[in-house]
Amino acid sequence: MSTPTSDTRDQAERGRYDTQPTVDLPAGEKIVRGSAAWQTAAETATSRGGALLVDTYPGVDIPALTAQVRAALPDWTIVDAEDAARPVAEIEQLIAPNLTDDRVLGVMSHFTLSDFYDDAKLSEMATTLTGKTVVIGWGAGLLADRIKSPTTVIVDMARWEIQLRQRAGATNWRADNANEDGLRKYKRGFYVEWRTADRHKRSLFDTVDFVVDGNAIAPAEPHPDSPDAGMITGAAFRQAMQDAATRPFRVVPFFDPGVWGGQWMKKVIGLDPAKDNYAWCFDCVPEENSLLLEGEGGVIEIPSIDLVFAQPVELLGAKNFSRFGADFPIRFDFLDTMGGGNLSLQVHPLQDYIRNTFGMAYTQDESYYLLDADDDAVVYLGTKTGIDQQQMVDDLHTAQEGGAPFPAEKYINSFPARKHDHFAIPAGTIHCSGANSMVLEISATPSTFTFKLWDWGRVGLDGIPRPVHLDHGIRNIQWDRDTEWVDENLIDQVETLRTEGDVIEERTGLHELEFIETRRHWFSQAADHDTDGTVNVLNLVEGDEARVVSPTGAFAPFVVHYAETFIIPASVGPYRIERTERSQSERFATLKAYVRGSRTSDN
Missing domain, CATH: 2.60.120.10 (Jelly Rolls)
Incomplete structure (x- = not known):
């Protein structure tokens, strides 16, 4: 089995990778937990004489949250914000064009949360809200401008935690899809729910009174050492975001297994040795990662995208904000195949294609930087000079239909990969990392836009063949990126x-x-x-x-x-x-x- 090189092991042992980096809360700010948190919010609402609006990110466990609020505030009336939502069938029809029939790929939506709510029902609900009333649910914040003196709480949640819960059987928002394919659940979140939710919560950031860690709200019995979900004031949240945008920081990385996953991260980073492998580490993907805010009372977890939304110019810079808006354009992640297998043979869409087909602003140009590699490590990159393009396409279809395996070595270049090599991979270039490599992948941020062409005859960890998109992929292959072009333009460009x-x-x-x-x-x-x-x-x-x-x-x-x-x-x-x-x-x-x-x- 492949092992990290000796100098890599020595570096790792002396400087242990921190899997739980934190960002400081402002001095003097306190994290309040459990019943005390909800009582604190209720006291603010009582002093103002208005309702308590608890707006949740889709994915928050509403029954568990409601039970906690009810236990803390037994004499308060609880109202379900989603009673004012449009009928499920109506919402399903509205979002269907964005979800498409594909298992993975959809079309980016531009809904606002008000599109999913009945305006008349919201107005009617607002007239019923009196003192000692709590409104809970995704959409509670829509009532803020319809009632007097509201107190608003955001119960936020990281997308990685949502994905883990969906794999375990959680549903999408107002969907009866507990047993649905996890990739389809993710697609609905990625293209519709999370986009809509981000627009909504961002509109509340300037005025929200309290922020709660929704990742820690769950119905199961907590571990004895696990603290209750933490709450901070809106002022503390805003100041923490302002402070974080003026100093170095790290997001919380997360690690995931895969069919091609390796052993490097287990050994070097010190991950659970009982796991079969780790394939990915997402170490700078603010849409997916979290921030741990630390202060008096411990830590609370919020999505790192909140920092991008709250401080886009200070974080990104004026020119980046002008070009990308509040969107973090750079992504760093790890691809570990040490002792594992090849990644799928793939291609990313061209800029024109991704905009016109999926509604994305920019595409996933990327690169592979080799943190470590065995002597036999290679990177597959570009087509071989002089190949028969139609024959390659025919062979890809034959392999996808269960016929002879695709002869990748016949059509695709493979280049030796050594530690500290850096391979450029502009969109439209066929590529994949081979086995026995540890890749730091540096790319533009869009995710889910990998068109797999050949997956070496494997199935996913769920036992289902991983999605292959030959039609999309073939339309984006740049055939002129052959052996000579790749060698001249993408290899050894130091x-x-x-x-x-x-x-x-x-x-x-x-x-x-x-x-x-x-x-x-x-x-x-x-x-x-x-x-x-x-x-x-x-x-x-x-x-x-x-x-x-x-x-x-x-x-x-x-x-x-x-x-x-x-x-x-x-x-x-x-x-x-x-x-x-x-x-x-x-x-x-x-x-x-x-x-x-x-x-x-x-x-």
Whole structure:
């Protein structure tokens, strides 16, 4: 079985990867839990003389939440906000064009939550709300401008937790689909529910009175050491988001198994050794990841996308906000095939195709950076020069229909992959990582838009063949990206930009078609950086432990460990990455990504 190289193991042992990084709450802010939290919210509502509106993200366990509120406030009347929602059949008909018949792919929606509610019923509900009344549900916030002096609570939830619950049998919002394919549940969330919910909660951020950790609300008996769901004030939430946008931070990574998954992360990061494998780690995908806010009373978990919504200019930079809106454009994740298998042979849609077919603003250009690799590791990239294109298409169809396996080696280039190699993969390029590699994938953010062409005859962990989209994929293959073109444009594109003391800065070679720029900095003591008005995403790809410091003392030193991804908001400006006193590594390297043309100096 493949194992991490010795220097990788040494770095990991000295600088242990932190799977639960936190972000500080403002000094003096307290997390309140259990009945005390709901009593605190009720006291505010009573002092104002209005109703308590508890708005929930779709996926929050409403029965469990209601039971907790009822236990804390036994003399309060509880109203179900969803009594004012449109009939289920009407909503299903409304969203059907966005969901399509495909198992995975839909069309991006632009609904607002009011589209799912009956305006007359909302107005009627508002007239019935008197003192000591709690309205609970996704949509409670729609009543805020219809009643006097409301007190508003957001019960928020991370998408990763929603996915885990859906795999265990949870349904989509107002859907009787407990036993439905998990990919279809995810599709409904991705294209409809989460988009609508994000627009809705973002509209409440400036005025919300309290924020509650909905990830911790569950009907099952909690572990004896598990705290009740935490609540913070809206003011604390807003200040925490403002503070986080001025200093380095990490999101909470999550790890998932896969049919091709490997063993590297188990050994290097220290994950559960009893698991068969880990295939993915999502370490910078704000739509999916969480932030842990820490203060007096412990921690609460909120979606990291909340920071993007609350502080888009400070986090992303003015040019990125102008181009992408409140959308985090850079994604870092791990693909672990060490001791595992090949990823699926795949292609990502071209920009024109993804916009016209799925309603997405931009596509998934990406790259593979090799954190580690065995001697036999390869990356499949581009078609071989001189192949018969129609014969390849015919062979793909034959394999998909259960005939002879697709002869990938006949049609697709494979290039040796070594530690610290970086392969550019602009959309339209056939690609996949082979076995025995540990890939840091750097890409644009859109997810679910991988068109699998061949999955090596496998089924998913659920026993069902994983979705293959030959028709979409074939329409997007760029056949001119053959052996010579790939070798000239996508392989070994490292360019040394400067050497200064012990610092070497390199451009590692994403193609000009891709909007992400990547820079690698080698150093033994320290390397200076400047966000120059744009968000930076980095990973410590070599070295055991380093810290990020401000030359002006603008933020507290921030320690990072080998393989950790960290984010430097655009507002930070100058910063330095330096070895710590505990560091034993002789040299260090960071890989930094940012959006081309987004810096203040790019004029």
